[in-house]
Amino acid sequence: MDIAVTDHLLSTTRAVRRRLDLERPVGRDVILDCLRLAVQAPTGGNKQAWRWLVVDDPGVRADVAEIYGRRTLAVIDRRYPHLKDPQTRRVYEGARYLATVLARVPVLIVPCVQGRPDDPGAPHPAAFYGSIFPAIWSLQLALRSRRMGSVLTTPFTGEDERRYAEILRLPATMTPVALLPVAYTIGDEFKPARRPPIETITRWNGWTDRPEKDLP
Numbered sequence: 001m002d003i004a005v006t007d008h009l010l011s012t013t014r015a016v017r018r019r020l021d022l023e024r025p026v027g028r029d030v031i032l033d034c035l036r037l038a039v040q041a042p043t044g045g046n047k048q049a050w051r052w053l054v055v056d057d058p059g060v061r062a063d064v065a066e067i068y069g070r071r072t073l074a075v076i077d078r079r080y081p082h083l084k085d086p087q088t089r090r091v092y093e094g095a096r097y098l099a100t101v102l103a104r105v106p107v108l109i110v111p112c113v114q115g116r117p118d119d120p121g122a123p124h125p126a127a128f129y130g131s132i133f134p135a136i137w138s139l140q141l142a143l144r145s146r147r148m149g150s151v152l153t154t155p156f157t158g159e160d161e162r163r164y165a166e167i168l169r170l171p172a173t174m175t176p177v178a179l180l181p182v183a184y185t186i187g188d189e190f191k192p193a194r195r196p197p198i199e200t201i202t203r204w205n206g207w208t209d210r211p212e213k214d215l216p
């Protein structure tokens, strides 16, 4: 195992919005390679109820982008004027850009779970949704290692879910969880994000008010 390579991959896989290459096509084979890796991820009870809907048809992408843009831009326009933190403002600016170009992103991947979270006997939400997110992250890592970028978006809320389901011909028994725009990236340099020192958000052997290093 090459730790340097693995650590670089894990620390530089970012949410890519502005640096998606809208001109370069993405082949189906490379998407299938990445999905093949993604389904190595764990699932609760080894259920593997994941299903993967890949959209590369320009007409379907345009229909998805139409709903996505309408809702996302409305939310951004409402919240943006109140944002103070520069990093959060940049995320919103990136999200606005993405919403305006989504139809031109070569591939959209919709990870789904077979079943509904409110089905009788459905797993606890932690396991229902928790069984798809490890695979989604593996997918994003596999894409990054092939010079592609992606961003995990969650547009399937409320009334919109029904509209998306119609466009994507999703059966009522299927739960779409996320929408990942996928494209080759413009450039390959991504930096680790700034995060609080891990010691400040970690406790050992039970929760105390302050991290161990601050204790007398």
Ligand SMILES: Cc1cc2nc3c(=O)[nH]c(=O)nc-3n(C[C@H](O)[C@H](O)[C@H](O)COP(=O)(O)O)c2cc1C
Residues within 6 Å of the ligand: 013, 014, 015, 016, 091, 095, 098, 151, 152, 153, 154, 155, 193
């Ligand atoms: C559960 C979840 C939901 C997210 N939903 C959205 C979304 O709807 N739209 C979007 O642009 N980004 C979304 N993101 C991406 C985050 O905004 C992004 O990961 C965060 O800004 C940190 O950026 P980084 O990944 O580059 O460090 C989501 C991420 C997660 C984990």
